[in-house]
Amino acid sequence: MAKPRLLSGDRTTGKLHLGHLAGSLQNRVQLQDEYDTWLLLADVQALTTHYDRPQGLAESVRQIATDYLAAGIDPEKTTLFVQSQIPEIAELTILFSMFVTVSSLRHNPTIKAEAKERGYKDLYYGFLGYPVSQAADIAFCKAQLVPVGEDNVPHVEQARKIVRRFNALYGPVLVEPQVKVGDTPRLSGLDGAGKMSKSRGNAICLDATTAEIHTSLRQARTDPLRLTRFDPGHPDTCTVFSYHEAFRAEEANAIREECQTGRLGCQSCKGLIADGIDHILAPMRDRRREALKHPDRIDEILQAGTSHARAVAAHTMEEVRDVMHMNYFSARLSKGAST
Ligand code: SF4
Structure with a gap:
């Protein structure tokens, strides 16, 4: 059929x-x-x-x-x-x-x-x-x-x-x-000001390198109310957390809990999602390289x-x-x- x-x-x-x-x-x-x-x-x-x-x-x-x-x-x-x-x-x-x-x-x-x-x-x-x-x-x-x-x-x-x-x-x-x-x-853009869009300069492209992913995420907007490393965070207002939900869904609950209790710092949290996204894009890089050869x-x-x-x-x-x-x-x- x-x-x-x-x-x-x-x-x-x-x-x-x-x-x-x-x-x-x-x-x-x-x-x-x-x-x-x-x-x-x-x-x-x-x-x-x-x-x-x-x-x-x-x-x-x-x-x-x-x-x-x-x-x-x-x-x-x-x-x-x-x-x-x-x-x-x-x-x-x-x-x-x-x-x-x-x-x-x-x-x-x-x-x-x-x-x-x-x-x-x-x-x-x-x-x-x-x-x-x-x-x-x-x-x-x-x-x-x-x-x-x-x-x-x-x-x-x-x-x-x-x-x-x-x-x-x-x-x-x-x-x-x-x-x-x-x-x-x-998906929100890295600036948290609206949807991810290349023309707004707030996107991570699918051909991003590992270094580009980490650099972009270091600049990503987080919870604006979290002023110090040990303050409890509000993941539902954090752009980085929305990426955890989109790309590391199985870990998102643990991240939420560690953020809300102040145990997880934003830089470490960004490192985790950068690694997660890099892991997703890695096989794509191989296929891209192969496609671009021909x-x-x-x-x-x-x-x-x-x-x-x-x-x-x-x-x-x-x-x-x-x-x-x-x-x-x-x-x-x-x-x-x-x-
Ligand atoms: S720990 Fe992660 S989820 Fe919590 S505010 Fe910082 S970046 Fe956002």
């Missing part, structure tokens, strides 16, 4: 970091045995915020593909593909945009929150239309499952509505995806995945054009071909 199809991916705005690992990447590695997993390298969606920096896209695409392989994504089990190389996604985005209202996009909580965070007053058309583009990503490959973090749920809910509306208007050819909300809370192989993987995705996209668009009465020439062309 065919495995159900799962779609996930990342905007190609730079290297992946621990937030991606905890939030989605570890999960994808596990799910690739159970699902027909497709990973989208969303370079077009990267332009929604990086439209003025297209020269970085090619490097980002390869960096993220390398991060995937280093994390344990197996291209024999997972289809890796590049969004801009599937023009059918753009075509479907335009068709969807005919029946998606501007107010429904303006009220999307994720769009609102991100526009506020970035200080956008007048929204770009592409930025506002991100959920429509994401609906097309999901619909073209008929993904049945879309795993997301809490803050992306509104996008997938909007995608589900768009698919339902399309099927009701024209004919039931698209698949309404199920949402799988991850149970891992969003850079052509990364391009081949992306090309093969993208070709596979394009074939599926062409089939879906045939069905879409059929139910929308837009297959003007195919019958005549096939008749012409047979004579």
Whole structure:
């Protein structure tokens, strides 16, 4: 029996970091045995915020593909593909945009929150239309499952509505995806001031060396109320403790207790989590080194995945054009071909 199809991916705005690992990447590695997993390298969606920096896209695409392989994504089990190389996604985005209202996009909580965070007053058309583009990503490959973090749920809910509306208007050819909300809370940045993000300079990237991990963690924000080494700590307000919970879950209760009783100092605590993270990233370094020995192989993987995705996209668009009465020439062309 065919495995159900799962779609996930990342905007190609730079290297992946621990937030991606905890939030989605570890999960994808596990799910690739159970699902027909497709990973989208969303370079077009990267332009929604990086439209003025297209020269970085090619490097980002390869960096993220390398991060995937280093994390344990197996291209024999997972289809890796590049969004801009599937023009059918753009075509479907335009068709969807005919029946998606501007107010429904303006009220999307994720769009609102991100526009506020970035200080956008007048929204770009592409930025506002991100959920429509994401609906097309999901619909073209008929993904049945879309795993997301809490803050992306509104996008997938909007995608589900768009698919339902399309099927009701024209004919039931698209698949309404199920949402799988991850149970891992969003990882805080080292400064404790918000989510981990490379652009904010508060991230540990997946290609960090042992020394970089230790240096970064030495600067990480801890409990602001803990003024001396022997003061009782408050782990629930400490960024470092959130990393213990994310990456050393089995030790977290012991750390909590030692912190609250003042037995564990912050520098030692940071050393423990730095070692723990280093232990997780060590096998990734080996796989990364191996992948980087054969850079052509990364391009081949992306090309093969993208070709596979394009074939599926062409089939879906045939069905879409059929139910929308837009297959003007195919019958005549096939008749012409047979004579
Ligand atoms: S001991 Fe660890 S958990 Fe407690 S405040 Fe210090 S860094 Fe945070």
